[in-house]
Amino acid sequence: MAVARTRSVALIGVTGRIVEVEADVGNGLAGIHLIGLPDTALSEARERVRSAMVNSRFPWPDARITVSLFPASLPKRGSQFDLAIAVAILGAAGVVPPDRVSTPFFLGELGLDGRLRPVRGILPSVLGAAKTCEVTVVVPAANAAEAALVPDAKVIPVADLRQLVGWLRDGEEPPALAESPDDAAIPTTELPSVDLADVVGQPIGRRALEVCAAGGHNLWMLGPPGTGKTMLAERLPTLLPDLELDHALEVTAIHSVAGVLPPSSPMISRPPYVSPHHTATAAALVGGGSTVVRPGAVSLAHRGTLFLDEAPEFPRHVLDSLRQPLESGQVTVARAAGTITFPARFLLVLAANPCPCSQPATPGDACQCTPALRRRYLAKLSGPLLDRVDVKVTVARSSKAELMADRTFVESSKTVAERVLNARQRAAKRLDGTPWRTNAEISSAALHADYRPCDAAMKPLSSCLESGTLSARGLDRVVRVAWTLADLADRDQPGEEETSRALAFWLGVGA
Amino acid sequence: MAAKDELGRHGEEVAARYLRDRGMRILERNWRCAQGEIDIIAQDGDDLVVVEVRTRSGRSHGTALESVRPGKLSRLRALAARWLAAQPCAFRTVRVDVIALERFAGDFALRHVRGVM
Numbered sequence: 107m108a109v110a111r112t113r114s115v116a117l118i119g120v121t122g123r124i125v126e127v128e129a130d131v132g133n134g135l136a137g138i139h140l141i142g143l144p145d146t147a148l149s150e151a152r153e154r155v156r157s158a159m160v161n162s163r164f165p166w167p168d169a170r171i172t173v174s175l176f177p178a179s180l181p182k183r184g185s186q187f188d189l190a191i192a193v194a195i196l197g198a199a200g201v202v203p204p205d206r207v208s209t210p211f212f213l214g215e216l217g218l219d220g221r222l223r224p225v226r227g228i229l230p231s232v233l234g235a236a237k238t239c240e241v242t243v244v245v246p247a248a249n250a251a252e253a254a255l256v257p258d259a260k261v262i263p264v265a266d267l268r269q270l271v272g273w274l275r276d277g278e279e280p281p282a283l284a285e286s287p288d289d290a291a292i293p294t295t296e297l298p299s300v301d302l303a304d305v306v307g308q309p310i311g312r313r314a315l316e317v318c319a320a321g322g323h324n325l326w327m328l329g330p331p332g333t334g335k336t337m338l339a340e341r342l343p344t345l346l347p348d349l350e351l352d353h354a355l356e357v358t359a360i361h362s363v364a365g366v367l368p369p370s371s372p373m374i375s376r377p378p379y380v381s382p383h384h385t386a387t388a389a390a391l392v393g394g395g396s397t398v399v400r401p402g403a404v405s406l407a408h409r410g411t412l413f414l415d416e417a418p419e420f421p422r423h424v425l426d427s428l429r430q431p432l433e434s435g436q437v438t439v440a441r442a443a444g445t446i447t448f449p450a451r452f453l454l455v456l457a458a459n460p461c462p463c464s465q466p467a468t469p470g471d472a473c474q475c476t477p478a479l480r481r482r483y484l485a486k487l488s489g490p491l492l493d494r495v496d497v498k499v500t501v502a503r504s505s506k507a508e509l510m511a512d513r514t515f516v517e518s519s520k521t522v523a524e525r526v527l528n529a530r531q532r533a534a535k536r537l538d539g540t541p542w543r544t545n546a547e548i549s550s551a552a553l554h555a556d557y558r559p560c561d562a563a564m565k566p567l568s569s570c571l572e573s574g575t576l577s578a579r580g581l582d583r584v585v586r587v588a589w590t591l592a593d594l595a596d597r598d599q600p601g602e603e604e605t606s607r608a609l610a611f612w613l614g615v616g617a
Numbered sequence: 618m619a620a621k622d623e624l625g626r627h628g629e630e631v632a633a634r635y636l637r638d639r640g641m642r643i644l645e646r647n648w649r650c651a652q653g654e655i656d657i658i659a660q661d662g663d664d665l666v667v668v669e670v671r672t673r674s675g676r677s678h679g680t681a682l683e684s685v686r687p688g689k690l691s692r693l694r695a696l697a698a699r700w701l702a703a704q705p706c707a708f709r710t711v712r713v714d715v716i717a718l719e720r721f722a723g724d725f726a727l728r729h730v731r732g733v734m
Binding site: 169 | 690733
């Protein structure tokens with residue numbers, strides 16, 4: 107009888123791949139056959155589509171219906187193909203003109219009554235569809251705001267199947283997207299209500315936080331409990347500037363796939379802050395899952411902060427699973443369902459107590475842990491992991507004078523964030539034309555070719571290189587931090603002062 | 618006889634007449650054994666055709682055609698083998714057809730799907 111073809115998008119990790127959906131209504135025993143490697147949720151689309159069409163008062167073809175999803179070898183999962191399958195069948199059955207359905211993309215899950223339900227991963231799907239050219243995308247009304255974030259896509263929000271068929275038959279536009287009053291501006295996510303001014307004392311910790319925020323460097327804080335390590339880490343997001351549009355889209359796409367996007371404000375414009383508990387598994391951290399591979403904490407923290415409080419309490423293999431994403435800025439998860447790469451360029455903050463007992467309340471009281479226990483405790487943080495941490499600081503208890511001082515003179519997040527923004531802009535200007543925006547991202551090769559500090563500045567590092575204290579990677583990291591220090595000090599080039607300070611940060615002997 | 622049985626009986630009558638008009642020879646009607654029943658056994662040239670007839674008074678409980686499930690077809694195929702075992706003659710192939718009848722305004726709409734198995 108008839109064949110109709112339409113398009114949808116399959117998600118592989120956080121990238122969308124275009125999928126063609128064909129429906130053939132032909133001779134044979136009445137029934138519907140779905141082919142093209144569907145998973146369980148997609149196989150159940152047969153029942154949803156049938157009920158949705160019958161309950162929307164469209165004729166269900168009393169014939170053999172074959173629905174095929176191309177490319178046939180790509181495994182497809184989830185319910186977001188429901189709408190495309192329904193539209194293809196409607197086209198093949200002659201309810202809507204087949205040529206009207208061939209070019210737009212259809213995304214969404216169907217309810218049994220014909221209503222369109224929202225699905226996760228709309229943003230990366232629309233991004234995948236819009237990769238080639240300007241496109242028209244039909245999405246559930248509840249996902250419309252998220253889909254509209256993609257610049258070159260014409261979004262048709264639809265509430266139910268009848269409305270969609272009306273649009274396909276007569277071209278009558280569904281009710282337009284509720285425009286936000288100022289749709290040029292990116293809707294901002296709420297700012298956290300913490301401020302750096304809440305932290306008393308800790309000049310070294312504050313300085314380290316500022317350097318890390320400015321350059322995107324990793325930070326390790328060691329100190330007894332109650333000194334403000336967690337407070338400092340929680341205030342790091344307040345120092346970071348807003349995400350630029352392309353980064354915001356990346357971050358939003360990951361959160362959309364993970365299904366943790368707030369429906370009210372679909373765009374994540376602030377750097378995310380993720381703080382997993384120390385019982386987290388390696389799969390929770392780097393991503394995993396047997397059938398659907400979900401992004402883990404490192405990907406949810408993409409372009410933001412990953413804070414591991416009580417780092418030595420994490421299992422050692424979990425901590426070491428961070429080594430590869432820390433270096434490459436992405437994480438590749440291999441499962442039976444496929445091998446998927448998620449972006450994972452995050453700022454790592456580790457906090458640790460010096461030993462499990464952490465008793466010394468006063469300087470006079472000795473720690474009750476044996477030396478072997480102390481060594482074993484911190485040895486959880488392996489050498490290769492700490493080699494990737496650019497800034498290591500020891501956070502000491504604040505003195506009585508600091509605690510009693512007038513807190514109105516404490517620097518607020520706003521003041522520090524301004525300095526951070528200036529330093530970041532300086533770095534971005536220098537890195538213009540490269541794929542990087544912060545000093546921490548510069549590749550090793552480029553660092554030695556284009557951004558090599560002068561010989562005088564490199565002098566403090568040479569003795570450490572000779573003695574073997576500084577690895578090749580360590581050298582790169584010290585130079586990157588030195589650049590950030592120069593940016594913060596408004597200098598064109600890191601000098602000897604910057605490199606020696608960066609070295610001190612790397613060695614963990616304070617600034 | 619209950620109304621639904623009468624409807625089914627009538628449908629089979631219509632189907633048999635239809636097949637005869639198409640040049641098939643009806644060999645047997647409502648052949649039964651312990652495993653089940655074949656509505657119509659017919660000969661189409663050199664082929665043996667096992668026909669399942671479904672009759673519906675309307676579409677309120679689904680269409681007549683879609684009420685035939687794959688399980689029914691494989692049962693029919695097995696029944697055909699049992700019937701053949703008792704026959705002296707041979708056929709080139711064995712085919713399973715479905716005839717779906719739906720009542721519309723006092724008349725029947727007939728659909729014949731050939732070779733579903």
